[in-house]
Amino acid sequence: MTRLAFLLAGACIAALISFGAAAGHQPKAKKTGAALVADRIWWGAEFELTLTAPDTGEKFQRTRAGVVWDHLVFSNCFAAGGKGALVAVVRFPKTKDEFTLRSIGPAEDLYALRIYQLEKTFPKLHKKIVDGAKDTPDVKVGQPKLPDNLKETDPVPKRLLPVVLAAGRKYEEKRPELMLRVIKGSHLFFPRAEKVAWSIHIDGDRLFVTTGCHDRMYYATFHVEFRKKAGGIANEWEYVRVYGEEKFKGE
Secondary structure: OEEEEEEEEOOEEEEEEEOOOOOOOOOOOOOOHHHHHHHHHHOOOEEEEEEEEOOOOEEEEEEEEOOHHHHHHHHHOEEOOOOOOOEEEEEEOOOOEEEEEEEOOHHHHHHHHHHOOOOOOOHHHHHHHHHOOOOOOOEEEOOOOOOOOOOEOOOOOHHHHHHHHHHHHHHHHHHHHHHHHHOOOOOOOOOOHHHOEEEEEEEOOEEEEEEEEEOOOEEEEEEEEEEEOOOOOOOOEEEEEEEEEEEEOOO
C-alpha cells in the first residue's frame, strides 16, 4: 500500500510517499480550527452555525447541541484555509469562542449540503456543483473485471510512482462526480486523495491504482485504470477511466 500526501498549487506538485513504514511516536498536536470545532461538537457542545455561500448570497443559520451529522460535516468538509464555496462561522456560546472556516472544495460542498439536507436552501450553489460534475464517459459505476488471483505490486517500483500520482490527481478531479453517482443513500464520505492508501495491480497491459474508504455500514472502492501506450516503452502508461462502487457491509 502506498500513501500519498500531495499539494496541488497551480502546476506544482509536491509528493511525499511512504511504503507502510510505521510512523515514529510523535507528541499529539493541540487541536485547532476545524479539528477543534469537530472535537467539541463530538462531545455535544452547543454551537451557533451561520453557513453562507458568498458567491450566491445563500445563507443558513441554526443553534443546537452538536450531533453526529455536525461532526461528519466539520471533521470532513471544512478547514481554516479551505477553497470551497461555503463559509461556516461557528460560535460556542458557553466559551464565547468563534471560528470562521471554509469548505475544502466542491466535493466537500456537496457532502455538507447533502448531510444537512440543504439542497433547497442553497439551490444556486447546489446546481453549480451538480452542473460541474456532469456524467463523464470515463467514470464508470461498478468494478473492473480482474483475475481472481491478481496480486498487488508491493512495494511500488519507483518507475510507477508517477502513475500513482496521476491516479490520485484523476481521482481528486472526479471526486464530486463520484459522490453524485456512486453514493446511493449512505452517509459515506469519499476522502481526498492524500488521505487514503493506494495499491497497484497489473494485469497484462492494464494497470489499476486502487483505493477505498468505509464507515460502519458501507464501503466504497475506486480503481483508476491505465493502459500501456501503443508503441511506447514498457513503462509508459496512459489514463483510461475511473471505476467507483459503494456496497452495504452490514450494521
